[in-house]
Amino acid sequence: MSNTILVFAEQRAGKLKKSAIEAVSEAKRQADKLGGQAFAVVIGNDVQALAESLGQYGAARTFVADNPALANYSSDGYARILAEAVRRAEPAVVLLPASAMGKDLAAGLAGLIKTSVAMDCVEVALADGKLVVKRPVYAGKVTAVCTFRRMPAIVTLRPNVFPAAQPEPARKSETESIPLMFTAADLKSAARELMAVVTKRPELTEAGVIVSGGRGMKGAENFAMLEELADALGAAVGASRAAVDSGWRPHEFQVGQTGKTVSPTLYIACGISGAVQHLAGMSSSKFIVAINKDPDAPIFKAASYGIVGDLFEVVPALAREFKKILQTA
Amino acid sequence: MRVCVCIKRVPDTAANIRIGSDGKTIDPGGVEFVMSPYDEIAIEQALRLKESAGQGEVVVVSLGPSEAAATLRSGLAMGADRAVLLKDPMKYRDPYGVASTLAEELKKMSFDMLLFGKQAVDDDCCQVGSIVAALLGLPFVGIVTKMEVKAGTATVHRQVEGGHEVVEVKLPAAFSCQKGLAEPRLPSLKGIMASKKKPLEERSVATVEPVFEVEKLEYPPRRAPGKIAGQGAEGVAPLLNLLKTEAKIY
Numbered sequence: 001m002s003n004t005i006l007v008f009a010e011q012r013a014g015k016l017k018k019s020a021i022e023a024v025s026e027a028k029r030q031a032d033k034l035g036g037q038a039f040a041v042v043i044g045n046d047v048q049a050l051a052e053s054l055g056q057y058g059a060a061r062t063f064v065a066d067n068p069a070l071a072n073y074s075s076d077g078y079a080r081i082l083a084e085a086v087r088r089a090e091p092a093v094v095l096l097p098a099s100a101m102g103k104d105l106a107a108g109l110a111g112l113i114k115t116s117v118a119m120d121c122v123e124v125a126l127a128d129g130k131l132v133v134k135r136p137v138y139a140g141k142v143t144a145v146c147t148f149r150r151m152p153a154i155v156t157l158r159p160n161v162f163p164a165a166q167p168e169p170a171r172k173s174e175t176e177s178i179p180l181m182f183t184a185a186d187l188k189s190a191a192r193e194l195m196a197v198v199t200k201r202p203e204l205t206e207a208g209v210i211v212s213g214g215r216g217m218k219g220a221e222n223f224a225m226l227e228e229l230a231d232a233l234g235a236a237v238g239a240s241r242a243a244v245d246s247g248w249r250p251h252e253f254q255v256g257q258t259g260k261t262v263s264p265t266l267y268i269a270c271g272i273s274g275a276v277q278h279l280a281g282m283s284s285s286k287f288i289v290a291i292n293k294d295p296d297a298p299i300f301k302a303a304s305y306g307i308v309g310d311l312f313e314v315v316p317a318l319a320r321e322f323k324k325i326l327q328t329a
Numbered sequence: 330m331r332v333c334v335c336i337k338r339v340p341d342t343a344a345n346i347r348i349g350s351d352g353k354t355i356d357p358g359g360v361e362f363v364m365s366p367y368d369e370i371a372i373e374q375a376l377r378l379k380e381s382a383g384q385g386e387v388v389v390v391s392l393g394p395s396e397a398a399a400t401l402r403s404g405l406a407m408g409a410d411r412a413v414l415l416k417d418p419m420k421y422r423d424p425y426g427v428a429s430t431l432a433e434e435l436k437k438m439s440f441d442m443l444l445f446g447k448q449a450v451d452d453d454c455c456q457v458g459s460i461v462a463a464l465l466g467l468p469f470v471g472i473v474t475k476m477e478v479k480a481g482t483a484t485v486h487r488q489v490e491g492g493h494e495v496v497e498v499k500l501p502a503a504f505s506c507q508k509g510l511a512e513p514r515l516p517s518l519k520g521i522m523a524s525k526k527k528p529l530e531e532r533s534v535a536t537v538e539p540v541f542e543v544e545k546l547e548y549p550p551r552r553a554p555g556k557i558a559g560q561g562a563e564g565v566a567p568l569l570n571l572l573k574t575e576a577k578i579y
Contacts, residue, residue, distance in 0.1 A: 073494060075459070075469055100489040104471050107456035111463020116425040116540035117456050133541075136549070137452045141346040142355070143549055144452070148541045188468035189502070191487070191494035203490040209578075251508045252488060257342040257450055258366050258508065266578050277342040283549065287576045289568065290555075302552060305571050309561030317562040321569055325579060 001129045001151060003036025006091035008082060009054055009062070010101050011044055012194075018164070018206050019097035021057055023157050025165035027095050028058025030126055034092070039063065040173065041085045043078050045071035048175065055173035057165050062173040063088065067180050073101055074190035077182065079108030084178050086113065091152050093124075093131060098156035099205070106156050117154040118146055120261070122161050122284070131155075139257035139280035159206045160263045161284075200231075204253065207236035209266045212255055212282070213248075214240035216271020216292065216311055220248035225312070226270060229319040232326060238262065238282075240272045256281035270311045274299030291315065330385035330478075332375035333440040334409070335431060335458070336368035338393050338400040339451040348546045354420060355546070364400045367446025369407070369513035371506040375444055376408045376514070378478060386410045388438065392417050392430055398529060405524035406516035412529040419536050426537040428460035434532065435465060442483070443503040447472050455505075462503035470496045474509040 007027035010020040027038040040059035042051040044066065051062040063085040070077065082105060086094060094109065096102035098120040106117040122143075123134035131148040133155055184190065204210060211230040213223055223237065230237045239249035241256050255262055257277040267285035271292060272278060279302050282288070290303035291311045300306045307314050340346065341361040349356040372389065379385040389404035391397045392415040401412035415434055422430070435443065443465075445458035455471075462469035474493065475486035481500050486493040488507055516524070558568035572578040 073489075075471070076463075079463075100472065100487075103455055104459065107459035107471070108463065108469070110425060110456060111428075111460040111469075114425065114429075114464075116423045117454070118541060119454055119456065132544070134547075135453075137546075138340070138346045138355070139342075139450065139453065140549060142348060143547045145544045145547060146541045147544050149538075150540045153541070189470050189496050189498045191496050193495050194489070194492060195486075195495060196492035199491065205490070254508075266572075266576070275343070276345060283552065287572070287578065288552075288555075289572075295557075300555060300557070303555040304552070304576065305568055306555055306557045307559055307561070307564035307568055308557060309559075309564060313562045314565060317565045318568070321565055325569070 002090050002092040003031065003034035004089050004091040005031045005036065005038050006085060006089045006094045007038060007040050007059070008094070008096040008102060008105060009040045009042050010097055010099060011042060011047060011050055014044070014046060014050060016050065017097060017099060019099050019102070019157070019159035021164045022159065022162045023095050023097045024054055024057040024059055026124065026157060026162040028165060030093065030124060034126060037061070039089045039091065041082055043070055043081050051175045052172045055171040056167040056169050059173040062175050063178050064175050065178045065180065069180060069184045072191040072194060074187050075104055075108050077187045077190060078105050079112055080182065081178055082109050083112045084181065086152060093126065094152055094154045096156045098158050102156050106154050110154055115150060115154060117156060119156050120158045121155050122158050124155060136261065136284070139261055139277070140284060141280050158263060160208070202234070202236045204236045204238055204255065204260050204262055207262070207264050209233045209235035210238050210262055210264045211235050211268045211270065212238035212240065212272060213243055213270050214272030215242040215246070217243055217248060223248060225315050229268070229315055229322065232319050232322040240278050241275070269299050269303070270315055272299055273297045274302060330378045330382035330442070331440045332378055332385065332442045332444060333388045333390060333435065333438060334368070334371045334375050334404070334444045336372070336389055336391050336400060336404055336446070337365045337449040338362050338391065338397040339365045339449055342366065342450055348548070352545045353543050362396065362400070364403055365446050365449045367448060367506055367508070370508060370510050371444040371446050372404050372407050372409060373511040373513040374476065374506055377511055378442065388413065388440070390431070390434070391415065392427060392534065401529055402524050403516065405527045405529070406521045407514060408520060411527055414529060414531045415534045416531055417534060421543055422537065423539040423541050424454045424456050425460060425540050428457045429464060430534050430537065431457065432461045432464035434534070435461065441500045443467065443501070445503070445505040447505040447507045458503055458505040468498040468502040469504070470498060470502070471505040472507045473504045474507050476504070476510065
């Protein structure tokens with residue numbers, strides 16, 4: 001078996017995603033166990049310097065596809081470049097962050113090299129030439145332990161689960177260029193533009209802290225209170241399915257089985273009863289705080305800490321206290 | 330507009346999931362099985378495309394056990410014209426196995442568009458649509474929240490972190506559908522009655538060698554029992570204390 005780990009280092013606008021740093025760090029850890037090397041892949045426009053900088057997280061070599069035609073994500077364009085990197089590196093495993101781009105690209109690569117992806121893994125173990133991964137299924141109600149029978153294995157890593165390595169800024173990665181083997185017109189699908197929602201808050205799946213609201217919020221206007229608490233903590237704002245179905249928050253903020261699965265360090269559930277489909281999406285959070293007026297709400301069974309009471313009193317008080325603490329800290 | 334929609338029979342999201350006696354699959358006892366919710370969105374989108382084109386056909390396809398016929402019937406009740414059940418002799422098929430089997434069958438059919446849910450809510454693999462598209466040589470866009478079709482070209486919004494990408498593709502093409510694209514209709518009584526008479530063809534499919542196997546299922550680690558910090562606003566100070574001293578959040 002090859003002892004090389006190949007990792008896709010996702011960037012947007014020249015900036016590495018946090019989940020990409022986690023993936024490169026994990027690639028290095030796995031490569032070390034095999035006595036091999038971690039190779040990275042960077043795709044985009046004007047990304048040469050970024051490619052070299054991946055050495056600080058442990059990439060020995062980085063394949064770079066650097067071209068204005070690659071400025072925006074293209075499902076088949078990026079997949080073809082990644083497939084070429086796989087051909088050159090002959091890795092045992094290809095790691096990608098389980099982000100929107102990473103998951104799409106992993107599936108695109110799988111289509112090209114005719115294999116399956118283990119999506120959204122929370123554990124990766126490579127031993128005796130066998131790759132065993134753990135991945136939550138049924139939105140986390142159970143975990144599947146899967147063994148690959150064919151290499152290279154394609155694996156996407158759930159954000160916020162694999163620790164990022166301490167960067168060593170002096171260490172540079174060598175780079176190897178992958179030329180464009182197609183023109184923009186050859187691509188079957190390419191993003192024409194990226195419409196970003198302007199927000200200062202982190203993305204739910206990558207946030208370290210999430211403040212989330214449910215049916216107990218009673219209306220869209222009351223989410224301003226959660227936003228205030230979230231901003232004091234640098235947190236993302238999530239919602240339960242009940243709140244989304246009531247039209248109080250857009251669907252992209254839904255946490256749970258038909259929304260996003262999250263694993264922040266701290267999840268603060270406000271006015272969320274804790275339906276099984278919501279618990280599935282957030283119970284891998286490190287610490288869960290529940291604020292609910294119903295002492296029998298199922299959310300308290302999942303919670304590390306709870307406050308039984310009216311969230312309209314508790315949340316503003318909590319926001320006030322956090323502001324004081326974090327300002328003086 | 331001819332649209333083919335691939336759907337999957339899955340446990341209801343409200344179901345409690347228990348591990349079966351083989352340790353590898355779930356115990357189906359007491360579990361209600363439904364169409365994966367994102368597949369309902371795909372069917373709704375297909376019906377709207379056909380309706381706005383004023384002509385065409387919506388075909389629903391499912392790979393699964395013989396019970397998946399009921400799932401296909403609910404697609405027919407929503408308004409799909411006909412159904413194809415690919416009876417799966419395997420208890421578990423890994424994603425490439427599913428995709429390659431679907432692709433083999435879809436090759437025999439003709440359509441302008443192929444739709445999937447963005448993921449099945451059982452094994453959450455979110456890749457079959459993309460792999461099928463690659464095997465059929467079709468363009469693919471995943472996690473679509475908006476779609477406009479004009480003169481053989483689809484302009485879609487693909488959801489990404491913090492916004493969306495606008496993607497244009499020529500048909501035929503494959504897409505996976507996300508909540509927000511189209512609110513699924515409830516089948517009417519008339520639709521349910523009509524669904525019983527609509528054609529549902531059964532085909533047998535071959536077994537495949539899996540790329541990966543599920544060795545076992547495990548329950549997630551149990552969380553330590555929690556603590557009630559207090560009642561009402563008076564709980565805030567003790568909560569902050571726990572977050573500081575125990576959780577070491579700040």
